[in-house]
Amino acid sequence: MVSIEKNNIFGNVSLEELMDATYTASTNFQVRAFFEAKDEILKTSKYSEKEFFEILDAMIDAETERKIVLEKLQGRDPLFLSEIADKITLFPPENVIRDVIYLMAQGYVEEHIEVKTKMVTKKIKGEEKQVEVKEYFYRYQAKELPDDFIEYYLEPVSIVFDAGVCCQCGWCSAICPVNAIMVDADNLEIDAESCMKCGLCFSVCPRSFSIDQATKAIKKLDKELNWSDNIGAYFNTYTGSTTNEDIVKVRQDGGVVTTIAEYLLKNKLVDAVIAVQHSEDLWKPEPVIIDDVKNLYKTGGTKYANSPSLKIIDQAKKYDNVAFVGVPCMMKALEKGALYPSGLPFFKNIKYRIGLFCMESFPYEQIINLTKEQFSKDIKELTKMNIGGGKFIINLKSGEQIDVPLKEVQKYARDSCHFCEDLTSDYADISVGSIGSQDGWSSVITRSKAADKLYNDIVKAGLIESKSLKEVKPGQFLVEKIGGTKRNKCKPINLKEIQNGN
Ligand SMILES: Cc1cc2nc3c(=O)[nH]c(=O)nc-3n(C[C@H](O)[C@H](O)[C@H](O)COP(=O)(O)OP(=O)(O)OC[C@H]3O[C@@H](n4cnc5c(N)ncnc54)[C@H](O)[C@@H]3O)c2cc1C
Ligand code: SF4
Ligand code: SF4
Ligand code: SF4
Incomplete structure (x- = not known):
């Protein structure tokens, strides 16, 4: 009550x-x-x-x-x-x-947005300059409603998909109480016969209505957290590299994600980890539930095609404690599911959210095209794909490494990623990415005191070598800069306007 x-x-x-x-x-x-x-x-x-x-x-x-x-x-x-x-x-x-x-x-x-401009001093190419920046202020007021007002009916998420903004996270499919939603990496379908129009899927969807102002205000209540407009709320930032030689063989960057997952499983802090491995088609991601450490290393390394991993969460219900690894849009979906419609997380067993940094992802078909058109290679020849230093880099079985400027591959990325403002998984417990760190290291953002303790327990156990992200180059400065660029480039989502073709 x-x-x-x-x-x-x-x-x-x-x-x-x-x-x-x-x-x-x-x-x-x-x-x-x-x-x-x-x-x-x-x-x-x-x-x-x-x-x-x-x-x-x-x-x-x-x-x-x-x-x-x-x-x-x-x-x-x-x-x-x-x-x-x-x-x-x-x-x-x-x-x-x-x-x-x-x-x-x-x-x-209704929301009232006030925009103010102010001058700030910025260093541009070594010279201090005065630059005009905009500040946004959001206020809220109850509307005066006509007597015949009926509250908005929250539509099933087909409207999100039809508007072209669905990020294919799969959360709605896991939540839907009557299993009416089928989501895969490229498509979403709702079985109209079984849908009971409860609107639950819409209330938890990361692309329906925005929670950014709410979560910003909520996070700011926690005085132990630092706040950055570009990377969200955080407790601390690090650069880390695994000390486990077997993880080094399969890792993308510092192997921090696999090392954290292994620590959680081995110390029985979780019973299972939901992560992503290669499917039968190499480089096509397949979400998996790992409950045996010996299968964990299959998940190491980044697959740049998108994976609707959240759709398998309900299959992990039998486990008391689960860790979930995913990209920022999925972390936001989980956060929204914890806030709405009732503040009761649907799957209360998700104890740790490990979020990756993500600038964009690609449809699997486009990964194949990109490899053919930009590198004249077959996807089966690749041992690694990577993004770093403004380049898209591939490693081949022959040992060769080739790169092209990142701007050449952006046309292959998914359109729905252009509506994404989050680089660093703002809603994760621990976020991990490559930007800001040296090769073989990962940038790590802990987002609560408990998450910081977990990371430092792993460091103390000698499993990760770690330094402050503020003490290395390019370090936190670059993470914040690129985080800000992603936020500024992000297209706004207004479902009604998109539906009306505006
Ligand atoms: C689509 C995508 C785009 C990315 N873009 C950037 C970027 O622009 N800048 C940046 O700094 N970092 C980016 N990253 C993160 C980066 O590539 C590494 O995943 C991160 O640095 C962790 O490295 P690690 O060595 O600690 O991870 P590892 O120990 O190698 O573990 C990798 C983990 O990633 C998971 N994973 C792999 N592919 C996917 C996928 N498609 N969806 C969900 N989970 C997956 C695996 O399950 C595994 O648990 C991106 C990741 C993905 C998946
Ligand atoms: S919950 Fe995820 S998969 Fe479902 S409509 Fe929203 S964005 Fe798409
Ligand atoms: S039954 Fe509810 S959750 Fe499922 S599709 Fe329909 S509106 Fe969405
Ligand atoms: S850019 Fe955003 S929407 Fe696209 S995969 Fe990454 S987190 Fe999801």
């Missing part, structure tokens, strides 16, 4: 208000659709009866909480998320913040 604290600045909640909110919550389309489809949901065996009621209960609680937050916002001037969280002390601040963003998706709240 929703619990109410006293003495809040926006007034307390009366029993009548609570009853009204609970009634409105129980009439919410998402809650109703979920409840009414109970038999169909249980038939799929995706969620047990106990889990079904836990999710339902959490959905009603979250919806009740949102309706109370909305009530408290009525008639007020536009406010920053942090101000709203300060004033509505009925619920934890992070709940209030996530609620305001969801209320916006439901059509009750």
Whole structure:
């Protein structure tokens, strides 16, 4: 049940208000659709009866909480998320913040964006120059609604796919309670017969409505974290390299990801790791659940084609604790699934999110074309692909290494990656990439105190050699710079405008 604290600045909640909110919550389309489809949901065996009621209960609680937050916002001037969280002390601040963003998706709240310009001093080619920069301020206000207002119906995610912005992460397919969504690396289909229009897939999809302002405000509540507009919230940054010679043979950069995964499995901190290996078609990624350390090394190295890894998460339900390795859009999907619709993570066994840096990924067919057209090579001749120093580099079985400028291969990348603002997996527990580090090393960003302790335990165990990322060249400076470039180049997503062809 929703619990109410006293003495809040926006007034307390009366029993009548609570009853009204609970009634409105129980009439919410998402809650109703979920409840009414109970038999169909249980038939799929995706969620047990106990889990079904836990999710339902959490959905009603979250919806009740949102309706109370909305009530408290009525008639007020536009406010920053942090101000709203300060004033509505009925619920934890992070709940209030996530609620305001969801209320916006439901059509009750509007966002006011104010843009200001200011001059800052920047070093350009060694010379200090005054440069104009824009600052954005986001405030939120309850809308004045007509009497006949009906809250926005959250559509199934086919609208995300049809708009060309789906990143094929596979999360919706894992979440859908009636298994109506089929996702692969290039396609998404919804079985209209079984879809019960609960909108759950839309509420957790990383490409439906934005959570950037909510998560920024929530992360800033944690005073132990550092904040960067370009790489998000972080505890510390490092450059690391594995000391395990077997991992060196299969790694992409510093072998940090495989070393962390091995440590988690060997120390029974997790029962399984979800990662990516080559499928029967070499360089075509295949998501896998690894529960035996001896199979882990097959996952080492980067496959630049995209892999809808989140779709297999429900197959890992039998494990109590799981680590998930993936690219930034998948980390965002997991974060959104933890915030919405109810703040109850659907798969509570995901204990560690290991996020990779990612500038773009490619359709598998385009990886084949790229190899043929840019290097005149067959994909089977390749032992490694890499991006570094502004080049796309391939290594061949013959021992030869060839590269082309990165700009020559960007035309092969997936269109939907142009809507991605995150380079460094802002929503991971630990992020790992090559930018910023020397060859054979990985840049590592720990994003919580617990994640930092885990990384340093691995270093202390002698499994990773590690230094501060601020002390090496090009180091954190370059990660932040390229992170900023990706954010600035990112195309905005406005599903309604895209659908209308604007
Ligand atoms: C599509 C893609 C694009 C990338 N782009 C950049 C970039 O622009 N800049 C940058 O600094 N770093 C980028 N990276 C990250 C980088 O290539 C390395 O993965 C990272 O530095 C970790 O190296 P490592 O030696 O520690 O990993 P390893 O120990 O070699 O482990 C690699 C891990 O990556 C996972 N993996 C491999 N392919 C995929 C895939 N397609 N999807 C999900 N997981 C996968 C494997 O399961 C494995 O767990 C990218 C990664 C991917 C997958
Ligand atoms: S959840 Fe992922 S796969 Fe599903 S529609 Fe959204 S972006 Fe696409
Ligand atoms: S496809 Fe989406 S809207 Fe339809 S049942 Fe599945 S989760 Fe619900
Ligand atoms: S660029 Fe973004 S959308 Fe594309 S694969 Fe990487 S994280 Fe996903």
